[in-house]
Every structure is written in C-alpha cells, then in structure tokens.
Amino acid sequence: MEPQTFRVTRADLVRYAGASGDFNPIHWSDRVATSVGLPGVIAHGMFTMALVGRAVTHWAGAPDAVAEFSVRFSRPVPVPDTDEGTEVVVTATVKETTDDGLTRLALTATCQGEKVLSLAQAVIRKR
C-alpha cells in the first residue's frame, strides 16, 4: 500500500491538546520536556496513533471499517518549533485476509528515519 506522510507542527500539538483534553506540558513546553530528559517537545503518542488511524481508514476506504487497532509507542516524536515541524510516514502490509472479510494490516510509523511504533496493527472489515 502507498505510504502516507503527515506533517506535524507545534500548532498541531496545541490543537490536539485542546481537542483531546491531554494537556501534559511535555507536548507544548520545551522547558518541561527537557527537564524530564526529552530532547524537547514531543508529539502526544495518541496524536501519532490518530495519524496512523487516518492512514488505516484511508486504505480501508471507510471511516467505520476498523475492528481493532493497536500500537506500542517505542520512541518519541520530537516536534521542533519551526514552520516545517517534522514528518511521520506510515506504511502498511497485508498480513492476513480471513474468510469472514477481515484484513489484518501490519503498520509502521517512522519519523526522521526512526521507527516510532512497534507491534502496530489494525484489523479492518469489509463494508
């Protein structure tokens, strides 16, 4: 399946914080992020997962086709305070298609060439 690329900026993190209710300062304050040993502000893991979810529903061709969706957050996604921010690239390979119309996708997400998720997969159902 065609890889999908998502740009992530600080503005996206602020908007996601408001929409999701996750106001952890490591997602908007460099001061707090560096004080806990991070390189700087990082994306919400659930924001990264949401981008992967966009890729999955795009591949599935329907916004309600996801039966299961799981990830492990293996590495943070640093988001520099620049207009360009950073990029997350999402790929999928079909692992299995069952007789009852379910398809299991193995997913990857990378940022600056590093995998930021492991054990990521989705099960999509045919509509």
Place this chain on the structure above:
Amino acid sequence: MPLDQSFVGRSWPATEPYQVGREKIREFARAIGATDAEYHDPEAARALGYADVVAPPTFPVAITMAASRQIIEDPALGLDYSRVVHGDQKFAYARPVVAGDALVCVNSVDEITSRGGHDFLTTRTEVTTEAGEPVVTVWSKLVQRGEA
C-alpha cells in the same frame, strides 16, 4: 515504590454518562486533520447508516483518559504521574462512536508488572451505552519510569 498489586483484577463503578457531541467529534477530527465527510457531515454519516456524525478510531481515548483518572489518581495505587509515559494502546470496536451517544466507562486493572526498574500498568475500559450496548474496549499500558 512498586505499584499496589492488589489493584489487579479490580473494577470500578461505571462513570457518569459522557454525552458525545457533534461539534466535539468535528473538533477532534479537525485536530487530527481528518477531512472524511462522515466525521463532519451528518448526511454523509446517515448514508452509512448512522444517526449522526461518526468519530475517528482514536476518539474514544478522549473519554477513557478522563475516566481512568479514578484508577491512576488513587493514592493507594502509588503511581507518580510525572514519571509516566504511554507504553501501548489498543482499541477493539463493536461500532464507531456516534454523536448523540451517552457512553459509560467501566474501568479495570488487567495487569501490573515490573521489569528493569520500570513499572507497567495495564488498564481496560469497557465503553458501552447506558443500556449496556458494547461500543469499544480500550486498553492502555502506562509505564512508570524508574527513578534515576
């Protein structure tokens, strides 16, 4: 200090119903850059058989994260939230969340483990309608990093 193992297997009383609003779904979809018509336009969602706009797959976490405070903020558990990072996340859907749903959460602790100086807490939240219709089950594994 390790987390209190006696939390494993415990369940908490159902939360007050969360009223899923159409504008909240639209706001969440905009925040993740999702432009699919079914997240924004009730007519498009009705064409798929839903009563109103449907929510993107990770939307339930906006409900369950708040609901799980009844576990993670219990001082008896011993979790220091300033040392917590998100480890794993899983959703199993019976159907998408739809605007107009009133959803209740029943939280449980599935597992507490320790490895390499870190503590791992897996919570499970069963999200249902007030009538008990299953909507989505949400698992979160939180990692409490060891003190350096």
